[in-house]
Amino acid sequence: MPKIIGGSLEQHREQTRRRVFEALTALLAERSFDALTMADLAASAGIGRTAIYNHFADKDAVVVAFASEETDRYLERLADALEPATDAADALRIYVAAHLSSSEEFHFGFGPELYAMLSRESLAEIREHVVAVESVLRTILEDGRAAGLFTVEDVDSTMSLVHTTLQNRRVPPRAVQDFVLRALGAG
Incomplete structure (x- = not known):
């Protein structure tokens, strides 16, 4: 079973999104968008490589x-x-x-x-x-x-x-x- 961040599913979703957004801005400071992968975003956000797709299609x-x-x-x-x-x-x-x-x-x-x-x-x-x-x-x-x-x-x-x-x-x-x-x- 996946690990839930926060006290509720809603808090989990919000915190996961926040972490992905922080990862996005940090990674874009280092490299171009075309060099960025969903796996990079997930790793930088500290979430599973496949779990990111539960929140974002691409x-x-x-x-x-x-x-x-x-x-x-x-x-x-x-x-x-x-x-x-x-x-x-x-x-x-x-x-x-x-x-x-x-x-x-x-x-x-x-x-x-x-x-x-x-x-x-x-x-x-x-x-x-x-x-x-x-x-x-x-x-x-x-x-x-x-x-x-x-x-x-x-x-x-x-x-x-x-x-x-x-x-x-x-x-x-x-x-x-x-x-x-x-x-x-x-x-």
């Missing part, structure tokens, strides 16, 4: 599940942070600050190399998570434009530019925040 499924969990946690934290916002400009400040402060904890994308190796179906599932995060920024931008706080002609392009700006890790967070607000005419 490597793509691991990445999709990890992205889903990361996005859900991030959106929960973001919603809590945005709750006290007084207007769209304040919400944008909070959004930028939350994104920048969370960048060490959350994996906001594995990069084009990994995505190029995923199936079309897996990419579509991951895109759903990206859209969920984008919808928060879209709402902030549209609210700011409607209130006359932001000068935004093309919301989609603005969202892309804001998210691109948030990827730079070498610029102080306050400078990024000020830049984004000035770019939208709210500085």
Whole structure:
């Protein structure tokens, strides 16, 4: 009989998934996705080579599940942070600050190399998570434009530019925040 981790089957599943996700991020820091096997993930997570298939069908499924969990946690934290916002400009400040402060904890994308190796179906599932995060920024931008706080002609392009700006890790967070607000005419 397989060894159960935790006090219940639900805790076992949750802890096993967590260990596989930790193994995924650690192994991807060492090697490329195509060089990674399910057996590697299982060994690194400390679970049986065949037991991993009770939780994930393949490597793509691991990445999709990890992205889903990361996005859900991030959106929960973001919603809590945005709750006290007084207007769209304040919400944008909070959004930028939350994104920048969370960048060490959350994996906001594995990069084009990994995505190029995923199936079309897996990419579509991951895109759903990206859209969920984008919808928060879209709402902030549209609210700011409607209130006359932001000068935004093309919301989609603005969202892309804001998210691109948030990827730079070498610029102080306050400078990024000020830049984004000035770019939208709210500085």
